Structure formats: C-alpha cells, structure tokens
Amino acid sequence: MKLELHNSAGIAAPGRLFDPERPWSREALRVRFGVLEHPELGVTLIDCGYGPRCYGAGAKQSFWLWLYTRIFRAELHPNGQVLSVLASKGWGPEDVQTVIVSHLHADHISELRSFTKARFIGSRRAVDALVASGWRGPLRHGSFAELLPDDYTARLSAVEDLPKLTLPLGLGRGHVLVEGALSIVPLEGHAVGHFGVYLHAERILYAVDAHWVLSALSSRLPLAGLPKRIASDVSAAETTLDRLRRFQQDGGTVIFCHEPEASCLDVS
Numbered sequence: 001m002k003l004e005l006h007n008s009a010g011i012a013a014p015g016r017l018f019d020p021e022r023p024w025s026r027e028a029l030r031v032r033f034g035v036l037e038h039p040e041l042g043v044t045l046i047d048c049g050y051g052p053r054c055y056g057a058g059a060k061q062s063f064w065l066w067l068y069t070r071i072f073r074a075e076l077h078p079n080g081q082v083l084s085v086l087a088s089k090g091w092g093p094e095d096v097q098t099v100i101v102s103h104l105h106a107d108h109i110s111e112l113r114s115f116t117k118a119r120f121i122g123s124r125r126a127v128d129a130l131v132a133s134g135w136r137g138p139l140r141h142g143s144f145a146e147l148l149p150d151d152y153t154a155r156l157s158a159v160e161d162l163p164k165l166t167l168p169l170g171l172g173r174g175h176v177l178v179e180g181a182l183s184i185v186p187l188e189g190h191a192v193g194h195f196g197v198y199l200h201a202e203r204i205l206y207a208v209d210a211h212w213v214l215s216a217l218s219s220r221l222p223l224a225g226l227p228k229r230i231a232s233d234v235s236a237a238e239t240t241l242d243r244l245r246r247f248q249q250d251g252g253t254v255i256f257c258h259e260p261e262a263s264c265l266d267v268s
C-alpha cells in the first residue's frame with residue numbers, strides 16, 4: 001500500500017489571502033487527491049479534486065456553483081485529473097471500490113458522481129450540516145449537494161460509526177479504517193465533520209484542509225484571511241492547528257491539500 005497524491009488543478013491566489021505573513025503576489029495552490037490500492041479497501045481514493053463538473057466547458061451546474069467557479073478560478077491539470085490518473089493505472093471509474101470523502105467542499109467532491117460502484121467513507125454530520133444549511137450552504141460553505149451522487153447516503157459508511165482508537169503522537173482520538181495501517185483523524189473547524197487520514201507506518205497525516213499552507217504551523221498566528229472566513233468553527237480550527245503543531249514537533253509529517261510546495265507523497 002503506497003498512498004499517492006495527485007494534483008488535479010491549480011488555483012492562483014494572492015498569498016496574503018491565506019497567510020498574513022505571505023506577500024500579495026499570486027501563488028499556485030494545488031488541489032490534491034489521493035490514490036491507493038489496498039487489499040481490504042480495494043482501489044481507493046481520498047477525495048477526487050476539481051474536475052470538469054466544476055470547470056469543464058458547458059458543465060451543467062446551478063447558478064450558485066457557476067458563481068462559485070467564477071470567484072474561485074481553477075485551472076484543471078489534464079494529467080492530474082482523477083479519471084486520467086486511474087486510466088494510467090489501467091482502472092476505470094467503476095473499479096474504484098472506496099472513496100474516502102474528507103469533507104464536502106467542491107474541490108474535494110467535484111467528480112464524486114463518476115464512482116457509481118464505490119462505497120463512501122465520510123462524515124454523517126457533514127451531510128446533515130449540508131442539508132440543514134439550505135440555500136445559504138453553497139456560497140457560505142462551498143458545499144454543493146448537486147455534486148453528491150443521488151445515492152450518496154445509501155452508500156455512505158459513516159466515520160462516526162467506525163471503531164475508536166487513541167492515535168499516536170498526540171493526535172488524540174480517531175477511528176480505525178484499517179487496523180494498524182490507516183486511521184481517520186477528526187480535524188474539526190474547517191468544515192463540519194472534516195477529517196484527515198493517518199498513515200501509521202509512515203507517521204504521515206494527510207490533514208487535507210485543516211489549513212492551506214504548512215507555514216501556518218510554524219507561525220503560531222491566529223487563523224486569518226480566507227481559511228478563517230471559510231471555517232465552520234474558528235476556535236475549533238485553531239485548536240486543531242495546535243494539535244498538528246504538537247504532532248509535527250513529535251516527529252509526525254503533515255501534508256495539506258493545497259500547499260504549493262511538493263510533498264513527499266506527490267506524484268503529479
């Protein structure tokens with residue numbers, strides 16, 4: 001089992017928007033997703049990045065999703081698209097057996113409807129919050145129910161129902177996905193039910209959107225800019241960042257979805 005991270009798209013955003021210590025010049029944020037093949041989980045994705053359902057020419061989408069894609073402009077990377085990456089390994093979308101859905105923001109679930117045979121591992125609270133947010137949900141939280149497969153909840157295995165464990169390196173309580181190998185790590189604050197994935201052997205936490213850039217872990221400044229504006233719970237997001245700082249100090253490796261610099265698991 002080797003987790004690969006791929007970069008589905010680039011978002012050119014002024015650095016100051018996501019980190020008060022960065023200049024205003026634009027930086028290319030990545031939009032990563034993960035691929036791994038595991039004997040228990042089968043062909044598995046962690047999220048699926050941005051794709052044509054958000055940024056394709058003539059994509060069928062609601063006014064709110066159209067507006068969102070005009071505000072957050074992304075450039076798709078053809079070779080980093082989830083279906084291209086799967087095809088390069090000889091797999092079609094129907095071969096995907098598991099999709100781990102870290103949270104329901106558009107840049108993580110854009111292409112979820114492609115995976116008609118997969119079981120989803122995600123947060124039930126995240127779905128409940130999306131339903132409860134009504135028409136305000138899309139623009140306030142960047143979550144779009146239209147991107148979810150119609151039978152999403154029927155195929156959902158809720159992380160809340162997985163067995164609990166105490167994680168190493170001060171990560172606190174989590175949920176067992178594959179015993180001794182893969183765990184779900186609740187990382188509250190960015191979005192309701194947001195979680196990361198811990199790789200025990202490598203001591204790597206894919207912390208998804210707990211922040212956008214690794215420099216936030218060394219600065220100790222309060223959450224600011226877009227990461228604060230988007231957060232579902234600012235105080236919880238800052239508590240999560242403190243936990244990640246301790247984890248890093250104790251020898252763990254943190255990887256974020258949008259960090260511009262390459263990570264040790266990046267393939268494309």
Ligand SMILES: [Zn+2]
Binds near residue numbers: 103191
């Ligand atoms: Zn997010």
